[in-house]
Amino acid sequence: MTTPRQIRIFDTTLRDGEQSPGCSMNMAEKMEIAQALVDMGVDIIEAGFPIASPGDFEAVRAIADNVSGAVICGLARSNDSDIDRAWEALQNAAQPRIHVFLATSAIHREFKLKMDKDEIIRRAIAGVSRAASYCSDIEFSPEDASRTEVDFLCRVVEAAIKAGATTVNIPDTVGYATPAHMGSVIRALRERVPNMDKAVLSVHCHNDLGLAVANSLAAVENGAGQIECTINGIGERAGNCSLEEVVMALRTRHDVYQVATGIVTQRLVPASRLVSNITGMHVQRNKAIVGRNAFAHEAGIHQDGMLKERTTYEIMRPEDVGLTKADLVLGKHSGRAALADRAKALGYHLSTEQLQTVFEQFKDLADKKKEVYDADIAALIELEMRDAPETWTIANYRLLAETGQAPTVTLTLRRGSDEFTEEVSAGDGPFDAMFRAVERITGIEVVCKDFNVHSVTVGKDALAEVTVEAEHGGDIYRGRGVSTDSVEASVQAFLNAINHVVAHLERSATHSVAPKVVGNV
């Protein structure tokens, strides 16, 4: 038996995934995800686009400085300042990679870049060479490659490899490719680029037509050695190739693809939950691999078949993707060690102080709730990890709501050692009244773009998790609150969003904030 060809998994949840509307993450959240990706066996982590914003830069630097066990990659356009900034962020990584991109398709050359083919080639060579002067691991992406003339694509790729690119990535930037087409592009490059054996061929697919996974698999069948993907398939528009789907397709159909990845598939469900908790991008129930229904066999006929022989209806085992059947684990008598164990199994890395705080909250919760589930524990940890600015906190509230009358809210918020109270008797419902009281006290008015309460687990005493999206000055701020009391959780979430606005305003007052650039391949 020969060793199967190894496919590198390049995760871009922290870069392309974070570019999804409403998915921005803070540094602590990015660090947590990066660590989960290492635990899962991802080969390359694209940590961000350093020149995009100071926040992006700091996040890439923090991951490069602190996370080991995977290549840490930063994105850059093919110009000196982008590449220099990327290297500045990456320089302390044990295994740094600079990822340079430049559009190559006719439509991008003409309308976006206003450059001819020779100019594109010169720019690509200049960018890759500069990156190669900093480190040896260089990825080059011809943006919109799938819509680029194949002859020209071959020229660009050959030049980039000659200039020092060790990975060449073929992005289907607008999600336009079909499997046959993507396969033929990869095959053409393998056959026609003379120095192709000096670099790894990679694929980066978007899901606009629902084909990102199939296109990635077609690339692998035709010789690609790296797949770019994200947890839960998050990313711009309809998102990227979903890591969990492409990895499980390669594994389940090993007979067809005959390749291996380094992914510990039992980490897929914990990682999916982590990313969905952090970004607020909920996974639909019928999402393949990680959706709540993915392994639920409803049909009577199915269940009957299942009892007779599992493989009649099951091609993957739930435990292979990290879905534990009974996740009811802790109660009021559980100790700190048991909590630490579950946190670890769920993919979290807590410091001693964090564990202590979460443990105290866990004890409070276990007093109210007989059964504490994995999802409850995850919700508490997420809250602790959030490291949000806490300018304003809740001191106390009183709410009176009655049919046919405007609700009355008396809310006291704390800022430092000062307390401020407002009474509001208005609004269409108790949350509306609460939010108005918060606005009056803090003096910050926002437009509520989205408001969501959901029960973390089952039971009337379940934890409620509330997420709020608020708009202020054209920017979107997300807030999150968790409590068995939904009213409290809602005020927490709203206040959390307001605190983000306050922090932003304070930063803007000290130094002007440049608009964020966002990269794309």
Place this chain on the structure above:
Amino acid sequence: MTTPRQIRIFDTTLRDGEQSPGCSMNMAEKMEIAQALVDMGVDIIEAGFPIASPGDFEAVRAIADNVSGAVICGLARSNDSDIDRAWEALQNAAQPRIHVFLATSAIHREFKLKMDKDEIIRRAIAGVSRAASYCSDIEFSPEDASRTEVDFLCRVVEAAIKAGATTVNIPDTVGYATPAHMGSVIRALRERVPNMDKAVLSVHCHNDLGLAVANSLAAVENGAGQIECTINGIGERAGNCSLEEVVMALRTRHDVYQVATGIVTQRLVPASRLVSNITGMHVQRNKAIVGRNAFAHEAGIHQDGMLKERTTYEIMRPEDVGLTKADLVLGKHSGRAALADRAKALGYHLSTEQLQTVFEQFKDLADKKKEVYDADIAALIELEMRDAPETWTIANYRLLAETGQAPTVTLTLRRGSDEFTEEVSAGDGPFDAMFRAVERITGIEVVCKDFNVHSVTVGKDALAEVTVEAEHGGDIYRGRGVSTDSVEASVQAFLNAINHVVAHLERSATHSVAPKVVGNV
């Protein structure tokens, strides 16, 4: 220019989609979806599995009797009683189709059916012949076809066509196929089954590995003339091929596939919203075609490109899938005609009485809320259409909640002309206390499996839509409530679920309810 080959779109949202855990629909909801499918130009509607339950039977019959403009199909296992029952439900349809299925793969033959190959062939012939004695449009599905030995599959298909099957459907029952494999099965059948030209070849793919759309396209490339799919890709486990994705892939890549469908693509988003509202299966934001972010271009570089030339980043136009950019349409001065117009544009068919009720609620809402959006209107219509049993209704409530104290709820419910009041001072939060009060008054205790509040549109005065999943006696009951007051919407939703329990208990008391069988291809 030659006329492109026409691909029939067979929608099974009402059969395979309804089998998703938590997706059961009542008859009014099924009728509404069937009508939306006709408006969208679907060729065949699989309305249900008549023998599965009396409810399924009645729904198929109602659709067969009342919905015209598409073939109406009912599912049956390959035995006399299933087929007779299917025909009983379908007989008044203008264009009826009986869909007979029987498993053919080795694992199903051995473990589920305990039949040898010859017995399977005899059964298939007997079933198809009986169905063909009732009507001329017969579909046959060899269940688990993609895992069936190709030689045997060819034998079964040839026999079924000889017995009268006019469509032969190839289900990838467990979602195990890859595009190359699915393509090769379809090609083999076209090349090797001598009477294959007498029937339409169809494909039915499940999405367990994220490949349902790609597998369906591969079947079309190899000669399939019908695709089975569902709105939003709902269905067992990870669901079915998503109608909107496969249709838009065929349309957007007409250059590759060179086929046409009869789908009015501008109806895709309205139909998606309808199904997601009715089933409570929310579509994730990054879902292709119909997700909230599917056409959102976040990246700065993208937006710049978009301004210069739309096609740099856009392969489909939002208006082609029915996404209207500005959906802010109505206010307090809008009249009944304007509301009727929007309802029609959103895909609803309202009777004069329904329109009147919705109009009154719309006026109430417009008094509270300056801007009434399409989604608000849809939420009001859904509530009206629900035709839920209304044994218990809310008379009034009073809620007092305060930090650190158990909330106090005084709730009065009405049953007929009687009113019942309970005061509860307990619980972890106001919703918990409310739900306890409802349980005490109605005498029905449930386990709350899921609780969700979400804002239908933007603004602090947005409508809140609440969905509740409650378990009672091993069955799941869904409840839904809509109000600008989230507390009221929550009690409505909880009470709606309880009313479903009451209705079920009353039905059970008069005639015993047989367990529901669920079909599968």
